[in-house]
Each structure stands twice: as structure tokens, then as C-alpha cells.
Amino acid sequence: MDQKFDTFTHTTNRLEALYRHDESFRQQLDQYKGFYIAKFWDLITSEHDRNRFVERFLEAFDSQFFNGYFIATEILHHEETVMPNEWFQQPRGTIKEQIPGYIKRALGGEFNEQMKTTLSQRILSWVIQEFEDIRPIMNQAYWEIVCLGAEQAFRDEMFERQVEMMEEQEIVRGALHRIDDFYFVDPQKYFAPDQKSAEMEIWSLHTWSAIEAPVSKIGELMIINRRVIDAESAVNIRLYLKSTIHDNERMKIVEHVLYQLSQRLNLGQEYFMVDIAIIEDFYLLASNAMSVLK
Numbered sequence: 001m002d003q004k005f006d007t008f009t010h011t012t013n014r015l016e017a018l019y020r021h022d023e024s025f026r027q028q029l030d031q032y033k034g035f036y037i038a039k040f041w042d043l044i045t046s047e048h049d050r051n052r053f054v055e056r057f058l059e060a061f062d063s064q065f066f067n068g069y070f071i072a073t074e075i076l077h078h079e080e081t082v083m084p085n086e087w088f089q090q091p092r093g094t095i096k097e098q099i100p101g102y103i104k105r106a107l108g109g110e111f112n113e114q115m116k117t118t119l120s121q122r123i124l125s126w127v128i129q130e131f132e133d134i135r136p137i138m139n140q141a142y143w144e145i146v147c148l149g150a151e152q153a154f155r156d157e158m159f160e161r162q163v164e165m166m167e168e169q170e171i172v173r174g175a176l177h178r179i180d181d182f183y184f185v186d187p188q189k190y191f192a193p194d195q196k197s198a199e200m201e202i203w204s205l206h207t208w209s210a211i212e213a214p215v216s217k218i219g220e221l222m223i224i225n226r227r228v229i230d231a232e233s234a235v236n237i238r239l240y241l242k243s244t245i246h247d248n249e250r251m252k253i254v255e256h257v258l259y260q261l262s263q264r265l266n267l268g269q270e271y272f273m274v275d276i277a278i279i280e281d282f283y284l285l286a287s288n289a290m291s292v293l294k
Contacts, residue, residue: 005077011070014156025152032148033061035187036141038248043134053127060123064142067117068103068149075106076157088158089166091181093190095154100147100210116142144187144210175201175223175235175265176257184208185256186249191221200224205241205253217282218242221257225265235265237274242281250278 018025037054044050075081088095107114116124120142128135158165168178177183179193183203188211191203205219219241226233237257241250254276262269 007070007074007077011066011073011153014153015066015069018152029065032145032187033058036061036145039137039141040131040134042246043137044131049131053131056123056126060120060142061145063117063119064145065149065152067115067120068146068151069153070149071103071107071114071146072099072150072153075103076153083157085161085163088154088161088163091165091178092155093177093182093184094180096151096184097182097190097209099151099154100143100208103147103150115146140211144208147208147210148187175225176203176221176260177264182206183260185253189218189249189253194220198228199226215282218245219253220282223261227265227267227271234271234273235261235267237261237272239274239276240279241276243278250276 037057040053040057041050044053076083104111124135124138124142127138166180172178172180174193174196176191177193179196179201182190182192184190185205188208189205190208191205193201194204195202201221201223203221203223204217205221206216207213207218209216219239221240222236222238224236224238227235239254239257241253245253254274258269258272258274261267261272
């Protein structure tokens with residue numbers, strides 16, 4: 001590693017500049033914080049306990065986000081790191097999906113030691129003493145926040161290199177999103193394109209690669225747009241979501257999809273007809289055999 005490069009100072013200066021001058025960054029960070037805090041409300045029910053928890057969790061969030069940015073910066077400036085500009089030209093969702101694996105491979109056997117900061121570990125110790133069954137959710141949140149901090153570092157590196165993301169060409173334009181990318185609807189979930197025709201698109205909903213799961217698929221979206229041949233028709237949306245997705249997150253996914261479609265199709269939301277089904281599992285049929293995607 002370049003001994004003249006001070007990773008800590010670089011990370012501190014970059015994040016301070018973002019906090020002070022970038023309104024969109026602050027808004028996104030607030031959304032992240034709200035998303036993860038809500039993960040704990042089924043376990044922490046009293047207002048007094050929630051207030052105590054939030055105060056400490058926000059400290060841990062900032063510490064973990066800083067840590068992720070720091071780790072990614074060290075990786076980017078390591079003498080053995082090879083990251084061509086072409087890598088940074090990939091669409092944003094595609095880059096985000098690769099980051100957890102990239103960080104894990106880079107840290108190797110030091111992953112557990114470097115993933116949590118001293119402050120975050122101290123807060124975790126307090127939390128597990130105060131509240132039952134909270135350790136797994138807290139550890140998962142810590143890891144994902146590290147990845148979010150790393151994503152910001154990669155984004156800033158792209159800006160520093162003056163690299164621009166590949167433009168969305170008409171051939172890859174979809175109703176929901178560009179079909180050469182993954183479309184994140186919250187920090188943990190994204191839609192991946194499965195099929196596209198003139199009138200229909202099918203997208204599968206997956207958990208982010210920061211979440212270890214035997215199968216990542218947790219939903220499916222079908223968009224039927226007959227307006228391409230009949231301007232008076234509605235746009236039909238059929239959304240299938242696994243029951244493991246929390247009620248609040250389901251509704252936010254629906255809201256996000258409707259807003260995105262209305263923006264990209266330039267239609268008011270009254271032109272959409274939405275059917276939502278909550279299911280237990282997805283089934284894969286092949287060669288006269290059936291397997292359950294859990």
C-alpha cells in the first residue's frame with residue numbers, strides 16, 4: 001500500500017464534505033437509517049426502549065458506514081488492486097450487487113476482525129444485554145451498513161476518475177428500469193430483469209448478496225402494458241411477494257414500483273391496475289420434478 005496515502009484522513013474528509021454539502025447524500029443516509037431502525041420494532045416495543053436503542057444505533061450506523069468507506073478506500077489504493085475504469089462504468093445496481101463479495105474476498109481471514117468497529121462492538125454488547133433475540137439482526141445490519149459505506153467509496157472513486165456510467169440505450173430501456181441492471185427498491189432488495197417484450201416485462205425480486213440465503217428470490221413482478229397498442233388501456237401490474245417480507249416493506253415496495261413506473265412511462269398512477277399476492281414459496285418445475293425455492 002502507498003505509505004504516503006492516509007486512508008483515515010481521506011475517509012474523514014470525504015464523508016465530512018458529503019455531510020456538509022451533498023443534500024441527496026444526507027437524504028439517502030436518513031432513508032437507510034430509517035429502514036434499518038424499523039427492522040427492530042418487532043423486538044423493541046416500548047417507546048422508552050426504542051428511544052434508547054435509536055440513540056445508540058445511530059452512533060453504530062455512522063461508525064459502520066465510516067468503516068465500510070475506510071475498508072473500500074484501502075482496497076482501492078492497495079498496490080495489488082486492479083480496477084479498470086470499465087468496472088466503474090457498469091450501471092449502479094450491478095456494482096452494488098458485487099460489493100459484498102468483493103469486500104469479503106479482499107478481507108479474507110480478517111473479515112470478522114475488521115467488520116465491526118470498537119464502538120459498534122461496544123454498542124452491540126449493550127444491545128444484546130438489554131434486548132432478547134437481537135444479536136443476529138444487529139450483526140446482519142452491521143455488515144450491510146459496511147457494504148453501503150463501501151458502495152459510497154466506490155461511487156466517489158468513479159467521480160474522482162471522471163468515469164461516466166454507461167448510458168441507457170433504447171435497446172435496454174425497460175418500463176421499470178434499464179434491463180441491463182439491477183433495480184434496488186430498498187437497501188436489501190432489488191429487481192432483476194427476466195423477460196421483456198413490447199407489451200410485457202417480468203422482473204424477479206431478490207435479496208442483496210450481503211444477505212446469505214440458499215435462494216435469493218423473494219418475489220416476482222409482471223408488467224403488462226397494452227397501451228403500446230391501445231392508448232386507452234391500463235397498465236396491469238401483478239406482484240408476488242414472499243410472506244417473509246415484512247408488511248411495512250411490502251407496501252413500500254408497491255409504492256416504489258408505482259412511482260418508478262409512473263415516472264418512466266409518464267403516466268398518472270390512476271392508469272395502473274395492481275394485483276398483489278402474498279405467497280409462501282416459489283416452485284421450480286423442471287424435468288418432471290418440482291423443487292421449492294425457500
